[in-house]
Amino acid sequence: MKNRRKSKGLVFAILGILLAVIILVSLGAGQVEVPLTATLAVVVQQLGLPGFAGAELTPEQTAVVWHIRMPRTLVGLLVGAALGVSGAVMQGVFSNPLADPGIIGVSAGASLGAVIAVALGLTANGLYYMPLFALTGALLAVGLTVTLAMRDGKIPVMTLLLAGVAISMLLGAMTSGILTFMNEYRLREFLFWMVGGLDYRRWEHVFLAVGPVMIGVIILCFLARHLNILVLGEQEARSVGLPVVIFRLLLLFVSTVTTATAVCVSGSIGFVGLVVPHIIRLLIGPDHRVLLPACALAGGLFLVGCDTVGRLLIPPAEIRVGIMTALTGAPYFLYLLRRAQKGGGLS
Amino acid sequence: MTRANQYALVSEGVSVKIGERTIVHNCGFRVGRGEFVGIIGPNGAGKSTLLKSLRGMLPLASGQVSVFNHPIHSLGDKKAARLVAYMQQEVNVGFGFTALEVVLAGRYPYLKWWQNETEEDRHIAKKYMTFTGIEALADKPVNQVSGGERQRILLAKVLAQETPLIFLDEPTASLDLVYQEEIFRYCQTICKEGKSVLLIAHDIKLAAKFCSRLILLADGQIVADGIPRDVLTVDNLEKAYGLHSAVFLNKVTGNLDIHTYAAAGNTTSQSTVHIIGGGGSTGDIMRSLYERCYRLTAGVLQAGDTDADVATAFGIDFVAGQAFSTITDQQAQQHQRKIASADLVVLGNLCYGKQNVVNLKAAFFAPKLIVIEDTPIAERDFTGGEAAQLYRKLVQQQQVTVMTSMQFLAKIEKNGSAD
Numbered sequence: 001m002k003n004r005r006k007s008k009g010l011v012f013a014i015l016g017i018l019l020a021v022i023i024l025v026s027l028g029a030g031q032v033e034v035p036l037t038a039t040l041a042v043v044v045q046q047l048g049l050p051g052f053a054g055a056e057l058t059p060e061q062t063a064v065v066w067h068i069r070m071p072r073t074l075v076g077l078l079v080g081a082a083l084g085v086s087g088a089v090m091q092g093v094f095s096n097p098l099a100d101p102g103i104i105g106v107s108a109g110a111s112l113g114a115v116i117a118v119a120l121g122l123t124a125n126g127l128y129y130m131p132l133f134a135l136t137g138a139l140l141a142v143g144l145t146v147t148l149a150m151r152d153g154k155i156p157v158m159t160l161l162l163a164g165v166a167i168s169m170l171l172g173a174m175t176s177g178i179l180t181f182m183n184e185y186r187l188r189e190f191l192f193w194m195v196g197g198l199d200y201r202r203w204e205h206v207f208l209a210v211g212p213v214m215i216g217v218i219i220l221c222f223l224a225r226h227l228n229i230l231v232l233g234e235q236e237a238r239s240v241g242l243p244v245v246i247f248r249l250l251l252l253f254v255s256t257v258t259t260a261t262a263v264c265v266s267g268s269i270g271f272v273g274l275v276v277p278h279i280i281r282l283l284i285g286p287d288h289r290v291l292l293p294a295c296a297l298a299g300g301l302f303l304v305g306c307d308t309v310g311r312l313l314i315p316p317a318e319i320r321v322g323i324m325t326a327l328t329g330a331p332y333f334l335y336l337l338r339r340a341q342k343g344g345g346l347s
Numbered sequence: 348m349t350r351a352n353q354y355a356l357v358s359e360g361v362s363v364k365i366g367e368r369t370i371v372h373n374c375g376f377r378v379g380r381g382e383f384v385g386i387i388g389p390n391g392a393g394k395s396t397l398l399k400s401l402r403g404m405l406p407l408a409s410g411q412v413s414v415f416n417h418p419i420h421s422l423g424d425k426k427a428a429r430l431v432a433y434m435q436q437e438v439n440v441g442f443g444f445t446a447l448e449v450v451l452a453g454r455y456p457y458l459k460w461w462q463n464e465t466e467e468d469r470h471i472a473k474k475y476m477t478f479t480g481i482e483a484l485a486d487k488p489v490n491q492v493s494g495g496e497r498q499r500i501l502l503a504k505v506l507a508q509e510t511p512l513i514f515l516d517e518p519t520a521s522l523d524l525v526y527q528e529e530i531f532r533y534c535q536t537i538c539k540e541g542k543s544v545l546l547i548a549h550d551i552k553l554a555a556k557f558c559s560r561l562i563l564l565a566d567g568q569i570v571a572d573g574i575p576r577d578v579l580t581v582d583n584l585e586k587a588y589g590l591h592s593a594v595f596l597n598k599v600t601g602n603l604d605i606h607t608y609a610a611a612g613n614t615t616s617q618s619t620v621h622i623i624g625g626g627g628s629t630g631d632i633m634r635s636l637y638e639r640c641y642r643l644t645a646g647v648l649q650a651g652d653t654d655a656d657v658a659t660a661f662g663i664d665f666v667a668g669q670a671f672s673t674i675t676d677q678q679a680q681q682h683q684r685k686i687a688s689a690d691l692v693v694l695g696n697l698c699y700g701k702q703n704v705v706n707l708k709a710a711f712f713a714p715k716l717i718v719i720e721d722t723p724i725a726e727r728d729f730t731g732g733e734a735a736q737l738y739r740k741l742v743q744q745q746q747v748t749v750m751t752s753m754q755f756l757a758k759i760e761k762n763g764s765a766d
Contacts, residue, residue, distance in 0.1 A: 095441055225463060229452050231442060235435045238404060240508065241428025241456040286442035289463070 008284045015297040022301055026073045026308045031316055032064045042066055067203075075201040075209060075265055076307050076321070077300035080272060082213045082262035084299020085220050085292050086255035087273025088280075092227045092288060093251050094157050100273040101259040104164035104252070105141035108171040110263045111194065113137020115175050118190045119182055127204050130193065131264030138260035141167055146252065155248055157234075196267030196322030198307045205265045216258030217296050223251060224288035231286070269303070269322045271329025276302055278336060354415075355380050355512045355543040356401065361410035363393075363400045363567075369408070370396040372567040378545065380511070383538040385558035385575075386547045389588050393567035394547045395436065398514050401545070402433045414512060428456035432508040434501055436516045443488040446500045450476055453507030475506040479533060495526035502533060513537065515546040519553070531557040555579055555603040563587050575603055581662075593637070595660030606660065608638040617641045621689035621713075622663075623706050627653035629695035632719070632752065635759050637661045644689060646682040647674050647706055654695075673702045679709065686712045694741075696721040696752060699734035707737050716747045719755055 028039040042065040044051050083101070090099040101107070117123055117133035145167045149160040179187060226247050229237045237244050259273070280294045303321060306328065310319035356378040363371040371393045378384055386394050399405045401412050403419040412419045414430045422430070432453070440449055447469075454468040464472075476482045479499040484492055489500055498518055505513060515534070519527040527550065534544045535557050548554035554561060555575035563571040563578050565587035571578040584592045590607055597604035619642040622629050629645075630653055636643055646666030648655040658665045666682045668674050674682075682705075686692050692713035699707055710716060718741065728735040742749055750758075 092442075095439070097442070222461065225458075226460070228444075228448070229455055231444070232449070232452060233439060235404065235433075236438055236452070238424070239402065239428065239433040239435070240452055241423075241425035243424050281442065286444050287448060 008290055011280075011284050011294060012297070015294060015301060019297055019301050022305050022308065023073055023077075026076070026304050027065050027069045029308065030064075030069065030311055032060065034061050034065055039065055043070075046070075071203045071206050072198045072201045072307070073304055074206045076198050076304040078206070078209045078213045079198075079262040079266045079269065080276075080299035080301065080303030081217055081296035082209075082258045082299070083269065083272040084276040084280075084295035084302070085217050086259040086262075087299075088277035088288065088291055088295045089220055089227065089251055089255040090273070091277055092231045093248055093255075094161065095231055095233060096157070096161075097278065098274070099161075101255060102168070102268075102270070102273075103161060104256075105145045105167040105171065106138045106256055106259050107263065107268050108168040108175070109137040109139070109141025110134040110260055111137070111268065112141070112171045112175045112178075114193050115178050115182075115190055118186050118193070119178050121186075123189065127202075128208065131208060131261075134264045135257075135260045137171075138256060138263065141171055142252065142256045146249070154234075155245060193267045195320050196263075196269035196325075197318075197320035198266060198303075199318060199320070201265065209261050209265045212261040213258055216254050216261070217292075219254050220251070220258070221289070221292045221296075223247070223254075224292050227251060227288045228286075231288075267322060269325055271325045271333065272299055272303060275329040275332050278332075353379060354413075355382070356545070357411075357413045358401060359411045359413075361397070361400060361412060362408040363396055363405055364408040365396070365405075370567050371400060373410070374564075374567075374569055375410070376562060376569065376572055378512075378543050380543055381538050381541050382543050383534055383557065383559045384543070384545045385554035385561045386545060386564060387549075387551050387554050387561055387578075388564035388570075392564040392587070394564055395516050396567075397564065398433075398516050398545065398547060402431055402514055403427055404433075425456040428508065428510075430510055431512045431514060432505040432510040433514040434505045434516060434518055436520065438501055440489040440497075443490060445486050445488055446476070446481060446492070446503075447472060447485040449489055449500055450504045450507050453504040453509075456508065471509065472503070472507050475503040476500075478506065479503045495522050495529075498522060498526065498530060502530065506537070511542050513542060513544045515544065517547045517549060520549060527553060528557075551579065552602070552605060579603055579605065591638075593660045593662070595656070598656060606634075618690035619644065619688070621645065621686050621692045622695065623686075623692065623697070623710060624648060624654040624695040625652055625697045625703055625706065628697045628719075629654050629693070630657045631756065632693060632695065633657050633661060633663065635756055637663070639759060644685045646685055646709075647678050647703070649703070668703075671702070674705045679705045682706070682709050683712050686710070687714070689713070690715065692716045693755070694718045696727070698727040698729060699738075700729040704730050704734050704737070707734055707741070710741055711744070714746065716741075716744070717755060718742055718747055718749045719752045720749050721751050721753075 024036065024039060028034045028036060038057055038061050041057055042062050046066050086101045090101055090103065091097055113133035113136050114130055117130045122129035145160065145163045146155065148163040149155050179190065226242060229240060229242050230244065230247055234244050276299045277291070277295050280291060280298050284290055284294055303325065306324035307321040310321055310324040313319055354377045359375050361371060361374045362369060374397060386398065388394050396405065400407055403412065419427060450472040451464050451468060454464055454472065458464065473482060476485060479502050481496060481499050481503060484496060484500065489497060492500065502518060518530050531553055534546060538544055538559070546558070558575060560573065561575050561578040562569055563583055570587045571583045579594050581592055581594055584590045584594070591609065593606045595604055617640050620636055622633055622643065622645040624645060625648055633643065633645065634657065643663045644665060645658050645663050647668045648658055648665050649668040649670050651670045655665070655667065666678055666685065668678055686709055692710065692715065694710050694716060696719045697706070724735050724738045741747060
């Protein structure tokens with residue numbers, strides 16, 4: 001026990017240090033190199049904190065660090081945290097290590113919402129239309145999936161998964177249908193949204209996401225002990241007096257809103273919700289009370305890390321973060337599958 | 348406290364339907380404190396469904412279930428979980444949760460939704476892990492332990508719930524014999540502390556050995572309910588399992604034991620066979636003939652003799668003699684009448700002494716006699732020649748056939764007939 005507790009503390013400490021390092025690299029590195037001290041000075045000055053008073057900063061440095069890279073990094077942290085935590089929660093709710101928020105229709109619903117917003121030409125009118133449409137689409141899709149799967153006040157996990165697959169395919173077909181009627185410019189706009197990215201994220205995006213994501217993650221962390229019980233299966237949870245349906249719906253709803261918010265501001269980014277909980281579970285065990293906070297940190301770390309590498313790899317071009325996560329996540333996922341085949345089960 | 352308060356569980360006319368099918372039909376019984384109730388019955392009898400509905404996990408088609416005077420279906424989730432613990436047949440503990448984490452799940456009903464487990468909860472969990480002997484596994488992932496350890500972890504979890512009533516759905520399934528007995532023994536200890544346990548058991552003998560009461564279920568209905576000796580009767584077992592059996596007290600183990608066999612032919616048309624035995628010489632013969640549904644009589648078997656025990660277990664009508672004493676005239680006459688009225692008489696490979704030489708004399712009255720000779724009579728004669736002389740005379744009679752017990756058993760096996 002002591003050993004494991006100590007190692008849990010160690011994991012959090014390492015995650016924290018890595019996170020700080022990657023944030024600084026992400027702020028400083030790029031086509032405009034900003035030295036470490038200057039980066040720190042910009043952050044400190046902008047936050048109105050004492051220190052670095054004598055540092056001489058060019059307006060360009062301030063603009064790049066604070067107005068271009070800072071929102072991008074923060075959105076990355078929020079989206080990564082949202083996807084990591086939601087992934088872990090979904091895997092717990094379904095007692096299935098391969099579940100991810102996409103599986104009950106979140107991504108398909110958000111895509112449909114986004115494509116409708118693009119098709120109606122609303123995206124030119126304001127920054128918030130696309131996210132709102134995507135969020136609405138995601139919630140409707142999940143609501144439809146849950147309603148279809150619910151019977152006699154119960155939600156059988158298998159039915160829910162199958163309903164999710166069916167709804168995703170249906171909505172996917174509708175999305176494709178709308179796409180065929182769109183002109184090239186709008187098609188391109190949607191494509192960019194589809195391949196999630198963090199470029200051109202502004203402070204508005206941060207403000208849009210910070211509330212729902214932070215609240216969602218905090219609520220999910222608070223429900224972690226109940227999730228621990230729920231993972232043991234419906235019967236087991238009921239026999240110790242856990243109201244299964246209420247908690248399942250609550251957890252699904254909160255993680256859906258959190259994921260959908262993330263998808264809104266960054267487009268759809270795969271594999272974070274799948275891979276991050278897996279790695280963290282291997283490191284600190286399955287107790288969601290420590291797993292979820294760790295996934296929040298690690299999700300942010302992974303996403304900002306991928307984004308930074310994608311930015312620096314082939315300058316001046318950028319590899320979008322959705323591609324980077326898939327490029328690193330997919331091989332790991334396949335490795336997990338192979339190992340599971342050999343070991344006789346994922347856990 | 349009123350009288351009704353003393354019952355841990357009252358089930359009144361409980362029926363359960365799954366879809367259109369009635370799985371449990373009109374089950375009514377009461378369980379008092381400290382009772383260890385074993386629910387037995389064939390596959391598909393509705394045992395698990397009954398237990399689940401008693402826990403309030405399935406809606407009832409009719410009837411009512413009360414736990415300590417509270418209707419289970421109107422109790423709050425956590426309140427119910429503080430009164431009844433339920434261990435299901437198969438639990439899939441994924442994600443590498445450790446034994447301690449699983450056992451701590453049993454403390455859930457005592458925590459407010461925002462609370463974490465306290466030191467006291469950990470202490471309670473550890474206490475029951477020590478009780479079931481798994482304290483060393485505390486930090487081990489449950490999906491890495493053996494079947495026996497796993498069941499003991501889940502049992503500790505159920506115990507950590509500290510409920511006065513405990514339901515266990517086949518906790519011993521797929522366990523080695525040692526672990527099966529261990530689980531039963533834990534339950535016995537718990538019941539002695541005043542808790543009540545309802546346990547679904549597959550092994551009737553184990554249930555009879557440990558449970559204070561058995562409920563026999565078949566086709567969703569209660570066939571019998573009571574102490575093991577009253578429930579496990581030949582009739583009840585035939586009714587519930589369609590099983591031909593003999594139920595007897597095993598003298599070696601001191602427990603109720605069941606001998607089962609596949610019946611051949613029907614009882615009514617078979618002839619009557621009388622067996623002259625003693626000293627354990629005719630046990631196999633009696634069993635073989637009994638399983639082939641012959642009407643059997645036997646004599647004179649002395650009390651305490653293995654042959655007498657076998658005859659008792661199979662309900663054979665036999666003339667009983669007193670242990671270590673000479674057969675009386677009255678017994679001998681009774682014996683002769685039985686021999687005379689039998690279609691066939693079998694004389695076992697017995698040893699003769701002063702006390703039972705009358706049995707040899709009685710054999711002369713047999714209308715048709717098979718003499719089993721595995722060892723020469725000289726070795727079996729302890730009368731100083733009298734028995735040997737009688738025996739040689741007997742085997743020369745016309746109605747007599749001599750064979751070894753192997754030959755006889757093979758003959759029954761082959762022909763399905765002793766004649």
